[in-house]
């Protein structure tokens with residue numbers, strides 16, 4: 469299988485698409501042809517890792533990742549992704565049982581395993597590689613956890629000082645070893661600008677063999693399709709029917725993986741995107757105009773994205789017209805007030821606490837047209853554990869949330885980070901000093 473940029477250019481192998489993240493022309497890598505699979509192709513496969521392996525095999529065909537794929541999936545996707553029925557016609561897909569209690573563990577762990585393999589094989593990259601990642605909260609923790617103590621790979625996490633939740637900050641800075649945590653005096657945009665400046669400096673990029681692990685990397689996106697495969701197959705095996713998903717959406721990575729799964733042939737029906745007050749996607753579907761906006765800060769902070777990158781993949785898949793995009797997905801924007809009300813209402817209704825991101829999808833479910841809601845099997849995607857956002861959820865419910873065991877373990881580790889000004893020479897100094905000692 470070969471990969472091409474959404475903006476044209478020559479085709480590359482999967483190893484190169486994974487190691488370079490973004491295409492040289494600024495586009496995003498997509499498979500040159502999408503494979504076709506049927507539910508029967510998954511016969512006898514039950515576990516998340518087994519189903520992921522079958523789904524991903526054609527995407528890796530002919531590459532050095534094909535043979536080790538079962539082992540990569542078994543190692544990276546070793547936590548449960550349970551589907552919990554809430555009421556008749558509604559279930560919740562819980563993607564928060566990984567090491568950092570958010571769905572980003574799936575992509576980050578698969579990416580780390582594949583990069584480790586590509587480095588060992590030695591043809592497409594040389595060690596040590598430094599992964600530079602800017603984070604507004606969840607990505608940095610998942611990437612640090614996934615790459616921690618992996619030979620030949622180091623991680624530098626940049627987060628905005630004082631602008632992530634206390635528990636997120638701890639998850640970003642409790643690693644040590646091959647992980648360097650830097651708090652940047654500024655906002656997420658300053659962190660991102662610093663990362664872009666580092667990649668754009670050829671001497672610096674070469675000196676540290678800089679590599680990106682951001683959410684547009686095809687190695688993070690592809691494994692996410694596997695939980696949609698597993699969830700829809702399970703329902704299809706039981707009932708012969710398709711599953712409709714409502715997906716909390718920021719950069720559109722999680723939701724786009726679902727679109728790929730449906731195109732490949734999984735029994736998936738409707739795909740509804742739930743966003744927060746950053747309404748670029750809704751506005752596009754309503755008007756046909758793609759107008760990225762400055763980001764608005766909301767309670768569902770991991771979805772605070774004004775210019776969702778993966779829309780470029782969706783528009784590439786659909787051709788230019790907005791009508792085709794409307795056939796693929798619909799979208800609902802959810803205000804902070806509605807997020808608060810949903811967290812309260814759902815707790816009252818069924819005794820379950822949900823994170824602010826998941827609450828956007830539950831709100832969208834409750835507001836579906838009655839005919840839509842009643843005639844389909846709906847699964848709401850839960851993207852993070854509510855205890856990760858305790859400072860928002862606990863005061864609303866008047867309860868204390870028990871963090872999952874893995875999160876409790878991380879919170880007990882000591883935390884170390886340095887604070888830097890958002891300037892490239894300052895970052896370059898830090899990198900040089902760290903490399904010399906590590």
Ligand SMILES: *Cc1c(COP(=O)(O)O)cnc(C)c1O
Nearest residue numbers: 606718719720721722770851852
């Ligand atoms: C990253 C994140 C999202 C948004 O996912 P995208 O792939 O960017 O659309 C939603 N919820 C949580 C908890 C996240 O960490």
